Amino acid sequence: MGMEAYQAQFADHLPGGGPAWLSDLRQAAATRFSSQGLPDRKVEEWRYTNLKPVQAQLFALDAVSAGAAPPALLESSYRLVFSNGVLQSGANDLPTGVRLAGMAETLSESPGSLAAHMGQINAGQDLPLPALNQALSRDGYILSIDPGVMVERPMEVLFLSDAGTCYPRNLVLAGAGSEATVVEHYLGRGDGEYFVNAVTEIHAALGAKLRRYKIQQDAFGASHVATLAGQLGDDAHFENFDLNLGGQLVRSEIHMALAGQGAEAALNGVYLLRGKQHCDNAIQMDHVVGATNSHQDYRGILDDKAHAVFQGKITVRPDAQGIEGHQLNKTLLLSDDAEIDSKPELEILADDVKCSHGATAGELDETGLFYLRSRGIPEAEARQLLMTAFIAETVAHIGHDDVRAVMERLVGEWMAQ
């Protein structure tokens, strides 16, 4: 599609209203997207993932309700529910110093409040899909935690979808020394061919401790593209876990800037795919300054004709000394037709650096299977034990006990299918 065609589409769909700074942001983003269009496979970062199926869905913005929300995943969470991208119900009884609300309502109450942070992380700005999201997004969640506030109960944001296109725009502002846990749950209804293009921006200030977990269970006909852009200040600790179970075409992109000394990021994930599902995890870990640590541990199990991609890049900037950066990707292939493309990349421009990466792909251990069966464990149960064991170490990284239990349950359900 040419630039004029895109601009004509945007002219019909750019949301109006809101403060001037937001209109400018949307207009600039629309222009950026129009000049680039959707990335194709000639772009190195998109070599393994073909976005053609979503081309016709970019402007299907006639959101209607996706129906009633299922019960929350976590028993005692503050919960926000979006239905096909529009806020349906808000969180109650939030503690002092915490704001968890929809973007649209936040802007209508306080139009200037997000100007300093929204769309400000460089890594996310120049990319076409986040630009498209910035131009068209009408809602998303805003989580802001005042300095020094520790939020004990986790926060849970449900994005329920069944049709059309939605562009959730999420923003997390973790104040200095604050501590919080947020779960983004993308859940599909039916087998609609809808499109989700989500962006979450995270700003973690000095010493903040933030856990952000994402559970992606979109419908098997859906396309799901998500970009997480994070900026960590001095001594900020960020833990992320990406569980990908749903969707037909899935891309999960993370751009993490370790911008303050002592900052630490752990980005882990599990992908469990079958049928013709495609899931691409693309991670850019940027050690901007010295004395920063990063860990990545991604593991997956692929059956049938599923296709997974793992692209993980660790960049260490010049003079960013005293760095540790580790990356691991392991995939279990249950079928001869399943495929994993794993592409580690290290760009190290400093010399006092400890970096490692490793990637493996293999089949279920037949000897282990025989050992289990020889003890009376039926084959299906034995396979499940070995599959669970394969991803156990990664799941064990999840620092929040209740969230880990939820993830373990969902993983178990997948394996029992």
Place this chain on the structure above:
Amino acid sequence: MLEIKGLHADVDGTEILKGIDLSIGEGEVHAIMGPNGSGKSTLSYVLSGRDGYNVTAGSITYRGRDLSELNTEERAAEGIFLGFQYPVELPGVSSTTFLKTALNAVRRHRGEEELDAVQFMKRLRVHTKALNISDDMLRRGVNVGFSGGEKKRNEILQMALLEPYFAVLDETDSGLDIDALKVVAEGVNALRGPKRSMLVITHYQRLLDYIVPDYVHVLAHGRIARSGGKELALELEEKGYGEFVAGTEAA
């Protein structure tokens, strides 16, 4: 208990067992000795129904049933136990989970009620104490980071929990020093009884000083070449396997 008649079996199209006849009665302990490559391990895998080990002729009858009707897990649940020469490491599967899953699978098959965590731990404690198995071993992945002796003790622990009628112990002595061997042999002897039969496979006579068999058989070139009492083991120790190996092609 077990009746093997004219058993032929191949692995990947190569015939390894070439007509085995063996009868093991209730409560009896038989030893199978033989040189490397004689088919000892193949026999143990055929008895457990491992994929790729194909019976081409003959029959195995276990407690009145044709064993070929049962797959590996059904054989285990029916009371056949294989102690592995090389116990398999299962990283990420905790020993406790493994043992509980196995015991409950077998109990389910036998129509017994599954044990809950408390009942299971109580039962487990009895055996781990006797076999000197530490809590640390139980917390680790199955056999992961275990010494040779720990792995074999773990095999005996599984046998003790699952209470089989018929146990095949494949080279249980391999990789053990004399002290570890004594502990394992004590564990095995404690499980001997009038209702439980065993087939002890070994290359060396040494093990049979500690687990004294009722009968000894020599396996060579896929056949039982000689059978006798426990004194046969001593004779082999003295003379070696020369007479069974010389003059014939390697199996």
